[in-house]
Amino acid sequence: MPELPEVETVRRSLLPVVLHKPLEAVEVHTTRILQHKTVEEFRELLLGRSFLDLSRRGKYLIFSVEGGWELVAHLRMTGRLIFYSNPSIPWAKHTSAVFSFGSQGELRFEDVRKFGTLDLVPTGQYETIKGLHTLGVEPLSEEFSPEYLLKLLTGRRIKVKALLLDQTKIAGLGNIYADESLFQAAIHPQRSADSLTEEEIERLHGAIRDVLELAIANQGTTLRDYRTGFGQEGSFQNRLQIYGKKGEECPRCGVKLEHRKVAGRTSHFCPACQREQP
DNA sequence: AAAACCGCCTGTCGGC
């Protein structure tokens, strides 16, 4: 699913091809993708204008639009934002919205499960987008230090896996990278946040950074639906250590990997490397 | 505060 590395890869791939091209047509085929605008308002505000920049916060993509607006996209589970230089290529079956730059190509939002969202707001006015407004620290920023992570964990009895998935604490981790980070740091997903030692917190901090950076370098993880902005698969699925590998041998110690529901999510771990009771 | 659950969707897969 699109988590931080996938969304960042989409951003980097779209950046060179979607800026400074006037929108000649905007079509919305799945009305409910729009959160706070009617299709008419949405089209009126975008037509004739260009995207000036494309940034990311957590799992949100933010297109800045001429005239003081921002187009905020979230891919949720199966959303794709793909640029087609040849607009005559037929639309994919589940195409929710199309942004046409005329002869200069087309940006399409494709989404099998239709959970993805589009918002159009005045620049910086994110109050109506609750998930964006309350987003926590960027894990690849300088602000996210071992000391910061220590503060997040201290005095909390929440399971560490649940905390990693809490977007108001750390922005951009999803199920795959939370599991991979906990494995690299050798911490059981059900450990209570305040039970981690300083050494473990440092390991976890480093693991989150390493895993996210390596995943970005590999254009993200394509298990099924995710594609880059050019429609290509990522390759980090080939480098996953434990996600989706229940019953296989731990790459570190050879013990059979397990999975279990933690905080409502399937969580993968090695019962030997990641001890429940340290 | 935290956890459990639901709704939103569709495609895939395992079991019968």
Place this chain on the structure above:
DNA sequence: TGCCGACAGGCGGTTT
């Protein structure tokens, strides 16, 4: 072979 329920999981919301 075909049908059916379980499952996948991001996020907002409600309830416990």
